[in-house]
Amino acid sequence: MELEVIKIKVKEAIQQVTGVDAAGISDSASYIDDLDLDSLAILEIAVAVESEFKFQATDEELSSIRTVEDTITLVKRRIFAEVA
Amino acid sequence: MNSVPSIVVTGLGMVTPIGTGREEFWNALIAGKCGFGPVQSFNTSGYSVHLGAEILDFEPKDHVVRLRTRVIGRSSQLAIAAARLALTDASLDLETIDRRRAGVCVGTTSGEPHFIERFDDRYVQGDIANAGDGLIRGYPCHVVPSHVAAELEFAGETMMIPTACAAGNYAIAHASDVLRAGRADIMLAGGADCFSRITYTGFARLGAIAPELCQPFDRNRKGMVPGEGAGFLLLERKDQAIARGARIYCEVAGYGLSCDAHHMTAAHPQGEGASRAMVMALKQSGVAAEDVDYISAHGTGTPTNDRLETIAMKKTFGELAYRIPVSSVKSMLGHTMGAASAIEAAVCALAITHQQIPPTMNLHEQDPECDLDFVPNQARKRKVKVAMNNAYAFGGNNSSLLFRASAA
Amino acid sequence: MKRVAITGAGVITSFGDSPAALHSALSDGEKAAYRLEDCEAGVSACRQGGHIGSFQPETYLKGKPLRALDRTGRIVASAAKLALENSGWTAEILCKHDVGLVLGTMFGSVHTISEFDRRGLTHGASYVSPMDFANTVLNAAAGQTAIWHNLRGINSTIACGATSGLMALGYAADLIRHGSQTALLAGGADEFCFEAFCGFDQAGLLCRCNGHSEFPVPFSAQRSGFALGEGAVLLMLEEWSAAVDRGAPILGEIRGHGSSYDPAANGECGPETIAQAMNSALYDSGIRAAEVSCISASANGSVFADRNEALAIRAAFNGSGDAVPVTAIKSMVGEALGASGALQTVALLQSLQTGVLPGIRGLEQPGPEIPALNLCRRKQDINAGFGLINSVGFDGNACSLMISGVGLEFSRGNEISVKAAL
Numbered sequence: 001m002e003l004e005v006i007k008i009k010v011k012e013a014i015q016q017v018t019g020v021d022a023a024g025i026s027d028s029a030s031y032i033d034d035l036d037l038d039s040l041a042i043l044e045i046a047v048a049v050e051s052e053f054k055f056q057a058t059d060e061e062l063s064s065i066r067t068v069e070d071t072i073t074l075v076k077r078r079i080f081a082e083v084a
Numbered sequence: 085m086n087s088v089p090s091i092v093v094t095g096l097g098m099v100t101p102i103g104t105g106r107e108e109f110w111n112a113l114i115a116g117k118c119g120f121g122p123v124q125s126f127n128t129s130g131y132s133v134h135l136g137a138e139i140l141d142f143e144p145k146d147h148v149v150r151l152r153t154r155v156i157g158r159s160s161q162l163a164i165a166a167a168r169l170a171l172t173d174a175s176l177d178l179e180t181i182d183r184r185r186a187g188v189c190v191g192t193t194s195g196e197p198h199f200i201e202r203f204d205d206r207y208v209q210g211d212i213a214n215a216g217d218g219l220i221r222g223y224p225c226h227v228v229p230s231h232v233a234a235e236l237e238f239a240g241e242t243m244m245i246p247t248a249c250a251a252g253n254y255a256i257a258h259a260s261d262v263l264r265a266g267r268a269d270i271m272l273a274g275g276a277d278c279f280s281r282i283t284y285t286g287f288a289r290l291g292a293i294a295p296e297l298c299q300p301f302d303r304n305r306k307g308m309v310p311g312e313g314a315g316f317l318l319l320e321r322k323d324q325a326i327a328r329g330a331r332i333y334c335e336v337a338g339y340g341l342s343c344d345a346h347h348m349t350a351a352h353p354q355g356e357g358a359s360r361a362m363v364m365a366l367k368q369s370g371v372a373a374e375d376v377d378y379i380s381a382h383g384t385g386t387p388t389n390d391r392l393e394t395i396a397m398k399k400t401f402g403e404l405a406y407r408i409p410v411s412s413v414k415s416m417l418g419h420t421m422g423a424a425s426a427i428e429a430a431v432c433a434l435a436i437t438h439q440q441i442p443p444t445m446n447l448h449e450q451d452p453e454c455d456l457d458f459v460p461n462q463a464r465k466r467k468v469k470v471a472m473n474n475a476y477a478f479g480g481n482n483s484s485l486l487f488r489a490s491a492a
Numbered sequence: 493m494k495r496v497a498i499t500g501a502g503v504i505t506s507f508g509d510s511p512a513a514l515h516s517a518l519s520d521g522e523k524a525a526y527r528l529e530d531c532e533a534g535v536s537a538c539r540q541g542g543h544i545g546s547f548q549p550e551t552y553l554k555g556k557p558l559r560a561l562d563r564t565g566r567i568v569a570s571a572a573k574l575a576l577e578n579s580g581w582t583a584e585i586l587c588k589h590d591v592g593l594v595l596g597t598m599f600g601s602v603h604t605i606s607e608f609d610r611r612g613l614t615h616g617a618s619y620v621s622p623m624d625f626a627n628t629v630l631n632a633a634a635g636q637t638a639i640w641h642n643l644r645g646i647n648s649t650i651a652c653g654a655t656s657g658l659m660a661l662g663y664a665a666d667l668i669r670h671g672s673q674t675a676l677l678a679g680g681a682d683e684f685c686f687e688a689f690c691g692f693d694q695a696g697l698l699c700r701c702n703g704h705s706e707f708p709v710p711f712s713a714q715r716s717g718f719a720l721g722e723g724a725v726l727l728m729l730e731e732w733s734a735a736v737d738r739g740a741p742i743l744g745e746i747r748g749h750g751s752s753y754d755p756a757a758n759g760e761c762g763p764e765t766i767a768q769a770m771n772s773a774l775y776d777s778g779i780r781a782a783e784v785s786c787i788s789a790s791a792n793g794s795v796f797a798d799r800n801e802a803l804a805i806r807a808a809f810n811g812s813g814d815a816v817p818v819t820a821i822k823s824m825v826g827e828a829l830g831a832s833g834a835l836q837t838v839a840l841l842q843s844l845q846t847g848v849l850p851g852i853r854g855l856e857q858p859g860p861e862i863p864a865l866n867l868c869r870r871k872q873d874i875n876a877g878f879g880l881i882n883s884v885g886f887d888g889n890a891c892s893l894m895i896s897g898v899g900l901e902f903s904r905g906n907e908i909s910v911k912a913a914l
């Protein structure tokens with residue numbers, strides 16, 4: 001899967017949870033500071049992403065997510081790890 | 085306040101993962117017995133956690149006499165058992181009371197989840213046409229107090245207050261108000277919740293369930309352990325209790341209820357709402373902060389709750405907080421959801437009766453941020469005249485109940 | 493004891509979102525325009541009842557994403573917004589005062605609970621929605637509404653089946669009467685959903701349409717069950733002198749309430765239990781039966797419950813029940829479960845203020861087992877006075893609430909003694 005597709009799908013998951021337009025979400029956006037999300041919404045996005053890409057993040061991975069980029073990196077690592 | 089009647093606790097009944105009935109339960113608490121084990125009631129192989137606090141030896145037919153156990157849900161069965169135990173404990177002769185002035189008030193988190201779970205099983209199998217009437221006759225959570233009232237033939241107010249993990253406190257608070265207002269002569273007040281796949285799945289998904297132990301206030305605590313149970317208090321006016329020669333455990337001195345209005349599943353970061361509830365309870369009871377001898381904490385064992393609860397206690401009591409012993413019996417029972425604060429209310433009544441405080445078990449290395457006296461691992465004999473019972477719930481529902489030894 | 497003023501109300505109903513619009517529609521004998529989805533029509537022969545199709549949460553809830561709220565949360569938060577506006581509680585004032593919320597609901601969000609659980613079954617336990625989980629507790633809507641509107645006072649949820657809304661009003665009124673609260677939103681809500689509809693259908697409680705499309709008529713000889721609706725209704729209740737001090741509009745007063753349970757119920761509440769609740773409310777209010785201007789019955793077309801309530805009304809009014817006009821607005825709104833008691837209260841308050849009581853839509857011939865009562869077939873004028881609202885549940889619970897409008901002139905009828913309730 002291409003990186004661009006991953007980014008789009010992650011941002012679509014964010015849009016579904018927050019209502020914010022996916023096209024306007026920057027990779028570097030912080031969930032708490034820029035997107036103004038609480039812990040439940042952040043977890044909701046993580047679960048939506050897990051469901052979309054068919055993996056399960058560990059508690060440590062979940063607790064280290066701060067930005068959209070962190071989520072994209074996590075997906076990349078998990079998808080390409082399975083391919084490799 | 086002189087004309088407001090004093091409300092007392094004259095009966096206690098509970099069904100818990102560590103014991104059933106007042107004596108067995110209290111002995112288990114003081115001995116530090118824990119009720120955790122691998123979940124038996126459904127398959128947890130698709131989950132990352134497997135620990136629960138289930139009641140493995142509950143036989144409904146031992147307690148349910150009038151209603152048909154096949155038809156009523158498990159929460160109702162547990163509630164009936166605990167309610168009957170409380171009635172028996174109170175030595176109340178039901179022939180002497182006006183049933184229209186005998187009421188039931190219950191708290192719960194899930195009500196009767198097995199009915200909705202069965203409905204959903206059929207739904208995903210495409211078999212909804214055979215779902216049956218359980219979703220109306222067995223599921224809506226008001227059936228729990230209804231079943232208790234039907235079983236005991238009570239005809240007064242029956243109410244369900246489903247304020248989740250603080251519900252028992254809400255039920256006891258309301259029942260005491262009903263008695264003070266003269267709307268009833270006796271009230272059975274408590275909470276009940278059975279082990280639930282829905283609840284377990286949700287908490288597992290939130291990462292809130294501990295893998296091995298419930299360790300409230302411990303530095304290495306990893307979460308709560310979902311459980312099940314029921315606890316009931318028999319409440320009546322003090323003058324009536326004295327007139328019938330009842331044994332009085334303690335008075336319900338007062339309560340405080342508030343809302344964080346902050347977050348659905350996480351408490352206010354400065355303990356604002358929880359502290360307000362404690363302050364309201366002290367004010368309503370006319371009890372001074374320095375007179376509190378014991379606090380039964382919410383103490384679920386999650387990293388967040390225990391830290392924020394400590395902040396709230398310090399906010400309320402200031403330096404005094406360091407001198408008030410606090411324990412969490414969830415370290416032994418797990419989190420019995422809507423039953424928790426009702427069972428913990430009974431613990432307060434028993435602490436006052438026995439002048440002894442149950443321990444917080446599994447407290448090996450205290451969290452430096454939770455630096456109060458949490459009565460680690462060993463029950464403690466102590467003067468207990470006033471006990472505070474705190475409970476917090478989803479939706480930011482905060483509750484504090486104050487119990488006080490009854491002056492003769 | 494303090495007095496309980498009603499200073500405003502917010503309603504989300506099939507007849508719109510204002511108490512005046514609601515009352516106008518009821519007085520004109522309109523029928524709720526509910527909408528059934530295809531999947532719902534597919535499980536039941538009943539074609540009555542359904543969703544309020546016109547509800548747009550964005551109209552009322554602005555400035556924050558709505559995803560966290562499920563539909564029940566949205567209708568409650570919307571009703572709260574309207575009630576707060578209606579009674580003059582602005583965001584600035586709410587920062588300085590702890591207003592509470594007491595919400596009655598039968599199911600909470602059974603649809604959300606069910607969807608959460610089903611997702612776990614079909615996708616696996618790891619892929620359930622955390623946000624949905626937060627809404628699986630019955631106090632979720634009350635919690636979400638408190639967050640949305642900064643309501644930091646007592647936050648309680650009352651689940652007593654179909655009597656939830658009225659029980660919540662009684663619970664809240666008592667908190668004010670006994671001095672522990674000064675301002676509370678109180679009422680009830682339930683959303684229409686597939687699960688509830690399916691459940692009621694399989695329990696045999698919904699009206700049988702028998703090929704014709706008539707909305708069920710309470711007390712009628714042809715009744716066969718009720719039509720399931722939905723709604724959210726919240727009243728602002730305040731301690732009277734505090735309301736006067738802040739210059740609040742005072743629309744009415746809650747005078748008292750009573751409830752009881754039928755331990756032999758087995759699904760039906762007997763007439764003695766319903767009469768007990770009514771007598772308790774009369775006794776609690778210190779009001780004589782002769783002073784009651786109107787009764788808003790719980791009757792919804794149920795075969796047994798309508799009969800039992802009619803018998804109870806006759807008994808509680810000591811055989812003179814035929815004098816007091818009785819309406820049954822579920823002939824038009826259907827059975828809105830947790831919302832119904834509060835909905836009846838708002839509608840009756842409007843009636844007491846306008847002097848117009850809606851009729852029971854479609855009532856031609858009451859069933860032969862219905863005792864002689866003054867059942868209003870058409871809207872009629874009523875005297876200002878006291879109004880009694882009944883709520884009868886499916887599981888043995890019965891509740892009654894007494895209200896008055898403001899600016900009353902009592903019209904004293906014959907002296908009728910109230911049977912002591914207790």
